Amino acid sequence: MTEVALDQLHARAHACAWDRVRRNTAGTVVGLVILGNAAFITWLWVHGGNVTKVHTTGEILTSIARLTGLWSAYLALIQVVLLARLPALERAVGFDRLSRWHRWNGHVCIDLVIAHVVFSVWGYALMDKLPIAKEISTMIWGGVYPGMITATVGTAFLLGVVATSLVIVRRRLSYEWWYVVHLLAYAGIALAWFHQIPTGNELVLDHTAANYWRGLYVATIVVLVLFRVLAPLVSAMRYRLRVAEVTAEAPGVVSLRITGRNLDRLRAHAGQFFVWRFLDGKRWRSAHPFSLSAAPDGRSLRITVKALGDHTARLGELRPGTRVLAEGPFGVFTDRARRREKAVLIAGGIGITPVRALLETMRGDIVVLYRAISEADVIFREELDRIAAARRATVHYVLGDHRGDGADLLSAAHLKELVPDIEDRDVFLCGPPAMTEVLEQNVRGARVPRRHIHTERFALT
Ligand SMILES: Cc1cc2nc3c(=O)[nH]c(=O)nc-3n(C[C@H](O)[C@H](O)[C@H](O)COP(=O)(O)OP(=O)(O)OC[C@H]3O[C@@H](n4cnc5c(N)ncnc54)[C@H](O)[C@@H]3O)c2cc1C
Incomplete structure (x- = not known):
């Protein structure tokens, strides 16, 4: 290796190390802010007498309802922030991981909303000595608890989003329709707001707590408007x-x-x-x-x-x-994620797009494995061969139908055969979701540690 190439590798390693420090710091700060607020909200609940002043079954149930209500509302705000396209968060975590967190956070949030509704109705029914159906109608229409009609509509919206997100239903809906329904989640969160301060035990009597709660909502709206609305407009004018x-x-x-x-x-x-x-x-x-x-x-x-x-x-x-x-x-599917000098870039089908771009810029010992069904599906052959020749990289075109003779292509054994030192390389893997999952398992089977595998799945949901 020439001195220039060595210098370039050192400079890249230095930049990558800094990048990792910056990403880890940003990730830690974000994590601390999220956990700090969660801890404070839990403290508000304890401070509101929900542990010490609870004696009867009805009181225990309503106390649980309050905690699940506070947590679910907080997770709903986090849900919005996760996909608000905050640059620092995106750089620290990566868009695909944020989407995954968004999905899991959404599940927990909805479970807590359901728990909040069930425990509230059950608890108040016991305390008011009313049948469940009567308690529900009193809560919504009785005028005792302000904001309950909007909260009920908001909950229905959130449940509608869950229903459309279930895989089976999603397959029948176009992405665009699913997305429109998904926007209802914002409406659901906004509608639920109206009952929180007037009926929330921890917020209604404590001005500081109520202002803090308002602050959480205002901060979320500011983040949303800044990064989902203004940033794209500014970028449109600028570029x-x-x-x-x-x-x-x-x-x-x-x-x-x-x-x-x-x-x-x-x-x-x-x-x-x-x-x-x-x-x-x-x-x-x-x-x-x-x-x-x-x-x-x-x-x-x-x-x-x-x-x-x-x-x-x-x-x-x-x-x-x-x-x-x-x-x-x-996205963090870039050369900056690389930890080793040698790398394998694996593309499944149209996943060749970022791989083609990476090959153009990556230095060091690079092997590309391009998996396609047949020669007719291969794109960029001429470009890939030209760049590979200039960079002294190797490109293997791995062709075959996985439903027939090609079932074992890019299995762990095949990967080892094509790239015998794959264990010593970073692996960059990109393609449609199902293919990426299988290939990721095969790469793991070829004994590449998880932290050396960088994946871009062509799906955000
Ligand atoms: C990070 C990333 C990078 C991608 N890069 C490429 C690329 O370089 N070349 C390429 O051909 N494809 C790429 N894709 C896939 C591409 O975004 C989808 O194939 C495309 O959006 C499908 O839209 P459609 O309406 O034609 O198909 P549909 O039949 O409506 O959707 C097919 C599938 O694509 C996904 N999808 C649809 N619309 C969207 C949307 N608006 N946002 C997110 N996902 C959607 C859904 O999972 C859906 O099930 C990439 C996807 C991701 C997540």
């Missing part, structure tokens, strides 16, 4: 992105070259993705994530899209000059 060129790469696969102003200021890296919105009559309503399929050069960005559904099938119709909004760059 003025437009489609410059549409190129067919293969049947059903097109590349879009997008130009704009000051693109070097985007600070995008090979391996990252943006959420793209194309502003023509048919497409402006929906935004979709696509990775950069070439390393950004400060003058233009390229994405490459495979037709898999309504939106992607029609991107080839875009006209040059169409204005584009792009949120991002997002």
Whole structure:
């Protein structure tokens, strides 16, 4: 290895180490803020006499209802913040991990909402000595507890979101419809707000606690407006992105070259993705994530899209000059995640897009494994071979149908055969979700430790 190459590796290792420190620090700060607020909210509940002044079964149940109510409302706010596209959070955790957290946090939040409703009704029914049905109608319509009608509608919205998120239902709904229903969650959270301070035991009598609670909501709204609304608008004005060129790469696969102003200021890296919105009559309503399929050069960005559904099938119709909004760059599937000098980049199908960009920029000993069903599905062959020759990297095209002869392709044994020293490499893995899961297991089976595997799944939900 030449001295220049060694210097480059050291500089990269230094930058990566700093990057990790920054990410870990940001992650720790975010974690501490979240846990600190959770602890304070729990303290509010204890301070409200929910442990010491509880004697009867009804009181125990309503005390649990209060705690589950406070926690569920807090987790609902965290749910919003997790996908508010906060740059520091995104850099510290990664968009895909945030999406996973969002999903799990959502599950816990809904479980707590249900527990809150059940324990409230049950507890108050025992204390008021009323049958459950009568207690429910008294709570909602009786006028004793303010904000209960809106809270009930809000809960119904949240349950509607859960129903549409269940895998079986999701498969029958288009993503766009599922997304619209998902927006109801925001409405649900807003509606639930109206009963919290007027009926919350811990908040109604304590001004400081009530102000703190308001502060949590205001902070969440500010984060949401800043990063989901204003940041994309500012970026649209600053970069003025437009489609410059549409190129067919293969049947059903097109590349879009997008130009704009000051693109070097985007600070995008090979391996990252943006959420793209194309502003023509048919497409402006929906935004979709696509990775950069070439390393950004400060003058233009390229994405490459495979037709898999309504939106992607029609991107080839875009006209040059169409204005584009792009949120991002997002993702930690970049060279900065690498811990070792040697790496294997594994692409499944259209997962080649960020891998193609990474190959262009990664230094060191690189092997690419490109898994496709047949030669007709391979894209960028000429580009990959040219870049690999220039970088002295190796590209293996691994072709075959997994439902037939290709079942064992890229199994753990096959991976070891193709890359005998795979255990000593970092592995970057990208593709559609099902394929990525199988390949990840195989890579683990080839004895690559988890911390050396970097995955980009082409799914956010
Ligand atoms: C981080 C990331 C990077 C990606 N990079 C590429 C790429 O470089 N090239 C490429 O061809 N594909 C890429 N995808 C996949 C691409 O986003 C989906 O194939 C596309 O959004 C499907 O939209 P559709 O309406 O055509 O298909 P549909 O049939 O509506 O959806 C197919 C599946 O795609 C997902 N999906 C649909 N719409 C969206 C959306 N608005 N946001 C998020 N997910 C959605 C859902 O899981 C859905 O089940 C990437 C996905 C992610 C998450």
